[in-house]
Amino acid sequence: MIPPVIRRPIPIAVLGLAIAALPTGWAPLAAQQSTTAPIVEEGAQVDFGIVVPSGEAGAISITPGGAQLCSPTLTCLGGQREGLIYVTGVKDELVTILIGDALLSNGSATLHARFRPSDPYLILRPGRRKNAFGVTGTLAIEPHQPAGSYSGTYDIIVEYQ
Amino acid sequence: MNMTVLKALGIAGVAFASASPAFAQSATGDASVKILTAITVTKSSDLYFGKVLASASAATVDIAENGSRTCGTGLSCYDTATAGGFSVTGTDGETVTVAIDNPNISLSDGKGNSMDVALSTSTSTLTLAGGSGSFNIAGSLSVGANQAAGDYTGQYSVSVDYQ
Numbered sequence: 001m002i003p004p005v006i007r008r009p010i011p012i013a014v015l016g017l018a019i020a021a022l023p024t025g026w027a028p029l030a031a032q033q034s035t036t037a038p039i040v041e042e043g044a045q046v047d048f049g050i051v052v053p054s055g056e057a058g059a060i061s062i063t064p065g066g067a068q069l070c071s072p073t074l075t076c077l078g079g080q081r082e083g084l085i086y087v088t089g090v091k092d093e094l095v096t097i098l099i100g101d102a103l104l105s106n107g108s109a110t111l112h113a114r115f116r117p118s119d120p121y122l123i124l125r126p127g128r129r130k131n132a133f134g135v136t137g138t139l140a141i142e143p144h145q146p147a148g149s150y151s152g153t154y155d156i157i158v159e160y161q
Numbered sequence: 162m163n164m165t166v167l168k169a170l171g172i173a174g175v176a177f178a179s180a181s182p183a184f185a186q187s188a189t190g191d192a193s194v195k196i197l198t199a200i201t202v203t204k205s206s207d208l209y210f211g212k213v214l215a216s217a218s219a220a221t222v223d224i225a226e227n228g229s230r231t232c233g234t235g236l237s238c239y240d241t242a243t244a245g246g247f248s249v250t251g252t253d254g255e256t257v258t259v260a261i262d263n264p265n266i267s268l269s270d271g272k273g274n275s276m277d278v279a280l281s282t283s284t285s286t287l288t289l290a291g292g293s294g295s296f297n298i299a300g301s302l303s304v305g306a307n308q309a310a311g312d313y314t315g316q317y318s319v320s321v322d323y324q
Contacts, residue, residue: 040188048194052323060194077197077323083190104192113192139194147252151193159185 014159038089038124038158046115046135048152049080053145061138064118074141075122083115083135087158091126097133100155104139115154122158197252198292201311202321206220208245208280208300211238222304226297228281236304242285245280245298249321253292261298268302270311277303280317295323 048060049068058071062080070076087095097117104111118134125131133152174304210222213236220233224242232238251257261280269275298319 037186040186042188042190045191045193048192050195050197050323052197052199054199072300073322079195083192085168085188086192099190102192104194105198111194111196114191129179135190141196145196145198149193149195151191153189153191154184156190157185157190158188 008131036090038087038095038160040156040158041086041088041130043084043086043130043132044081045160046083046113046137046138047079047081048113048137049077050077051139051141052077053141053143055143057143058141060141062102062136064134064136071141073141082131083137085117085156086130086132088130089124089158089160091124093124095122095124095158096120097122098157098159099135100157102152102154103152104152106146106150109146109148109150111139111141111145111150113137113152113154119149121161130135169297170299174277179282189222197255197323198250200249200251200321200323202246202319203250204246205248206246207293208278208295208298208317209215209239209240209243210300210302211242213238213302213308214312215304216304217306219306220304222302224300224302226299228297233304240319245294245300245317247298247319247321248293248295249287249289250293252287253289256286256288256324257294257321258286258324259296260320262320266315268313268315270313272308272309272311274311274313276305276310276313278317279303287321 051060052075056073056075058073060076061069062082066082068076068080097120099115099117102113104113114136115137122131122133176310213222216235218235220236223231224244225246228244229240264280266278267275279301281299282296287294
């Protein structure tokens with residue numbers, strides 16, 4: 001005699017209990033993604049280096065790779081550095097990077113700087129690793145720019161797509 | 162009943178996978194530059210060997226950086242000699258390098274006669290305390306035997322750059 005097959009439905013109440021019993025701090029994936037903004041950290045500041053101005057306007061640029069490009073009207077003496085920014089966020093997500101202009105000041109005079117990310121997009125790697133991108137820029141130097149140490153900050157916006 | 166539950170879970174899974182985070186994060190980065198004052202170099206004194214009475218033997222007249230003069234054997238030296246002198250202005254606290262562009266020059270009387278001069282300075286770098294500094298140039302003049310009389314002149318140049 002063949003015993004009858006008994007099919008037991010999965011009790012919905014049991015499934016609900018299982019989710020409720022998950023460790024504290026865990027949240028469903030969708031909830032994690034919608035509430036976790038990317039973490040943006042500065043690894044290295046942009047340094048345009050040392051510049052000797054002249055009676056004519058000019059510009060100094062930091063290129064990807066950190067080279068210093070200098071107008072013929074300026075004397076650039078090195079000391080430059082490309083900026084470095086780290087982004088940590090949800091793996092495999094595409095983020096866009098926007099960087100604003102900035103004014104560098106020595107307390108009395110200012111300089112206008114424009115910045116560029118090394119890539120306007122970034123796909124975040126898994127494992128919550130820090131995803132790096134470089135920041136380069138161009139600094140406008142006015143004729144007879146007053147001497148001094150100029151500094152300032154620029155805004156970075158990193159947004160999930 | 163089973164089928165109903167499975168379908169429900171499948172739809173939920175699709176919903177989770179396609180959910181896209183919409184949050185953005187803003188942050189600030191830092192930037193800096195150092196602007197230096199252009200360097201100026203001004204001659205403060207000529208390198209002057211004075212008046213020299215030549216002899217039948219070749220000899221040298223040496224002017225040290227402090228302006229002291231050593232007159233070679235057989236020569237007679239007159240007048241007050243001076244070392245070459247330069248003043249430098251630039252950015253306070255910065256170090257500059259000093260170089261003589263043409264350390265070996267010739268002085269000429271414009272009549273076909275000449276004498277060689279070797280130039281030197283002990284100043285290879287200079288820190289611009291208060292935005293200024295100075296350095297001197299020494300010289301060694303080679304006076305030929307029976308050097309022709311006359312006014313001998315020549316030029317040299319120096320370069321000063323931020324280090």
